[in-house]
Amino acid sequence: MSTRRIQIFDTTLRDGEQTPGVCLAAAEKLEIAQALARLKVDVIEAGFPFASPGDFAAVRQIAAQVKGPVIAALARANKEDIDLAAQALEGAERRRIHTFIATSDIHLEHKLKMNRFQVLKRAEEAVRYARKFTDDVEFSAEDASRSDRDFLCQVYAAAIAAGATVINIPDTVGYATPEEFGALIRYIREHVPNIDKAVISVHCHDDLGMAVANSLAAVAAGATQVECTVNGLGERAGNAALEELVMALHTRRDFYHVGTGVDTHQIYRTSKLVSTLTGITVPPNKAVVGENAFAHESGIHQHGVLNHASTYEIMSPETIGISRNSIVLGKHSGRHAFEQRLRQLGYELEEKAVTELFARFKDLADRKKIVFDRDIEALIANKASGQPE
Numbered sequence: 001m002s003t004r005r006i007q008i009f010d011t012t013l014r015d016g017e018q019t020p021g022v023c024l025a026a027a028e029k030l031e032i033a034q035a036l037a038r039l040k041v042d043v044i045e046a047g048f049p050f051a052s053p054g055d056f057a058a059v060r061q062i063a064a065q066v067k068g069p070v071i072a073a074l075a076r077a078n079k080e081d082i083d084l085a086a087q088a089l090e091g092a093e094r095r096r097i098h099t100f101i102a103t104s105d106i107h108l109e110h111k112l113k114m115n116r117f118q119v120l121k122r123a124e125e126a127v128r129y130a131r132k133f134t135d136d137v138e139f140s141a142e143d144a145s146r147s148d149r150d151f152l153c154q155v156y157a158a159a160i161a162a163g164a165t166v167i168n169i170p171d172t173v174g175y176a177t178p179e180e181f182g183a184l185i186r187y188i189r190e191h192v193p194n195i196d197k198a199v200i201s202v203h204c205h206d207d208l209g210m211a212v213a214n215s216l217a218a219v220a221a222g223a224t225q226v227e228c229t230v231n232g233l234g235e236r237a238g239n240a241a242l243e244e245l246v247m248a249l250h251t252r253r254d255f256y257h258v259g260t261g262v263d264t265h266q267i268y269r270t271s272k273l274v275s276t277l278t279g280i281t282v283p284p285n286k287a288v289v290g291e292n293a294f295a296h297e298s299g300i301h302q303h304g305v306l307n308h309a310s311t312y313e314i315m316s317p318e319t320i321g322i323s324r325n326s327i328v329l330g331k332h333s334g335r336h337a338f339e340q341r342l343r344q345l346g347y348e349l350e351e352k353a354v355t356e357l358f359a360r361f362k363d364l365a366d367r368k369k370i371v372f373d374r375d376i377e378a379l380i381a382n383k384a385s386g387q388p389e
C-alpha cells in the first residue's frame with residue numbers, strides 16, 4: 001500500500017501565541033522557529049504581521065533567517081493585512097500568505113456584518129491580491145464547520161479559481177465531532193470544482209477535547225495538510241497538538257497509511273523549549289510529552305515492561321527523543337522493579353535482606369507518593385544500623 005505524505009503546518013508562533021497569557025519576544029519566536037525547522041515541519045506560520053509591530057518584526061526576522069520550511073504569515077482578507085504579510089515575508093526562501101474570512105452565518109451576522117455574496121467576493125479578491133506576491137496562497141474559511149455546506153463549497157471554489165493553492169477547513173470553535181468532520185472533508189472533496197488543484201488542509205481547535213481526533217478523521221477522509229501547535233497551545237482550549245498528531249500517524253501508520261516529514265526524535269526537546277519560553281507547563285499526564293507518558297508505577301506494568309517494553313509501551317521513548325522510560329517506585333510497585341532498582345543502585349543483597357527491605361519499602365510507599373533512590377538508600381542505611389526508617 002502506498003504512503004500518502006501529510007504536510008505538517010505548525011502554527012505555534014501564530015495561533016499558539018494566542019494562548020491567553022503568552023507573549024513571545026522576537027528572539028524567542030526565532031528560537032522556536034529554529035527548533036521547528038530542526039523538527040522538519042513543512043510550514044511554520046510565523047505570526048500575524050498586522051497584529052503588532054513586534055509581530056511584524058518577528059515574522060520578518062524568521063523569514064530572513066529560518067531555512068527549510070515554508071514560512072507563512074496570516075492576513076485577514078483585506079489589502080492592508082496582505083501588504084504587511086507580503087512585506088514581512090520578503091526575505092523568505094519560500095513564503096506563503098495565509099488569508100482568511102469567516103463563512104458561518106453566526107460570524108457574518110454578529111461579527112462581519114456582511115452578507116454571503118460580499119464574503120464570497122472578498123475571499124476571491126483577497127486570494128487574487130495575495131497571488132501578486134507569491135504563488136503559494138492559503139485560504140481559510142473561518143468557522144467552516146458551522147457554515148452552510150453549499151455556501152462553503154462556493155467560497156472554496158471561488159478561492160481556487162482566484163489562485164488559492166491550499167484550502168484550509170477550520171473547526172474554529174472545536175464544535176465538530178470526528179464522524180461529522182470527516183464527512184465534511186469528503187463533502188468538500190466531492191462538491192468543490194477543481195479541488196484537486198489545491199492542498200486540502202484542516203485546522204482544529206480543542207474546545208471539546210477532539211482536535212486531534214477530528215484532524216485524524218480528516219486525514220482518513222483525504223486531507224493532506226494538518227495545522228497544529230506544539231503542546232496543543234492556542235486560543236481557549238488550544239489547537240490540535242503536533243506531538244499527538246505526528247505520533248498517532250507514526251504509531252498507527254498501519255491504519256492511516258500516511259507519513260510525515262517530521263523528525264520525531266526532536267519532539268521532546270521542542271516541547272520543552274516551547275513550554276519554557278511560553279511559561280505554559282505541560283501536564284504530567286499529557287500524551288506523548290508529559291512526564292508520565294513513559295513512566296510505569298504498578299507492579300504488573302513494571303514487570304511487563306522490564307521483560308519487554310512492548311507490553312505496555314506502544315511507542316518507544318527514544319522515538320521522541322527521551323533516552324529511556326522510567327520505572328516509578330510507589331505503593332503499586334512490585335518486587336521485580338524494586339530488585340532491579342537495588343541492582344541499578346549498586347546493591348547485591350541476599351534474598352532474605354531483599355525480602356526485609358521490600359517490606360519496609362512497601363510500608364514507606366504507603367506514606368509517600370513516590371519512593372526516590374535516596375529513600376531506598378536511607379532504608380538500606382537504617383537497616384544496616386538497625387534503626388527504624
Ligand code: KIV
Nearest residue numbers: 100140142143170172
Ligand atoms: O481557528 C481559526 O479559524 C483560525 C483561522 C485564522 C485559520 O485560526
Ligand code: ZN
Nearest residue numbers: 015172203205
Ligand atoms: Zn485557529
